[in-house]
Amino acid sequence: MTQVRNCDIPEECYYLVEKHVWLTYDGELVTVGMTDVAQHLAKTFLSVTAKAPGKQIKKGRSVATVESSKWVGPVPSPVEGEVVAVNEAVIADPTIMNRDPYGDGWVARLRPDDWAADSADLVTGAEGVAAYERFLDAEGIDCADG
Numbered sequence: 001m002t003q004v005r006n007c008d009i010p011e012e013c014y015y016l017v018e019k020h021v022w023l024t025y026d027g028e029l030v031t032v033g034m035t036d037v038a039q040h041l042a043k044t045f046l047s048v049t050a051k052a053p054g055k056q057i058k059k060g061r062s063v064a065t066v067e068s069s070k071w072v073g074p075v076p077s078p079v080e081g082e083v084v085a086v087n088e089a090v091i092a093d094p095t096i097m098n099r100d101p102y103g104d105g106w107v108a109r110l111r112p113d114d115w116a117a118d119s120a121d122l123v124t125g126a127e128g129v130a131a132y133e134r135f136l137d138a139e140g141i142d143c144a145d146g
C-alpha cells in the first residue's frame with residue numbers, strides 16, 4: 001500500500017481522482033468504492049443507498065449515494081454497465097467504508113459494457129498514485145489532518 005500525504009493509495013486500483021472513487025477490474029466485474037481520502041474528508045459515514053442489482057448505469061451517473069457527518073453526495077460510476085451486486089454489509093453499517101475502504105468497504109459491483117473504452121480515462125499503478133499526489137498537493141489535503 002502506497003501512502004501519499006498520509007492517505008492510503010493502493011497501486012492496484014484504478015481511480016477517478018477528483019471524485020475520490022476507486023475501482024478494480026477482475027476481467028469480468030468492476031468493484032467500486034470510495035477512497036481513503038474520501039473517508040478522511042467525509043469523516044464518519046452515516047448511510048449508503050445503492051442502485052439495485054439489474055439496474056443499468058451510465059458512466060458518471062450515481063451508482064450510490066453516501067451521507068456522512070460532513071457530506072452528502074453521489075458515488076459516480078466509472079463505467080457504463082449493469083449493477084450486479086451491492087454491498088449489503090456497507091448499507092447496514094456504513095462505517096465499514098471508514099475502517100476498510102479498499103476491502104470490505106466496497107459499494108457496488110458492475111458488469112461493464114465496454115471496459116476498454118471506459119477505462120481509457122482512469123489512472124492506475126504508479127501513474128494513479130502520482131495523479132493522486134498531484135491532486136492532494138494542489139488541494140492541500142493530508143489524511144493526518146484531524
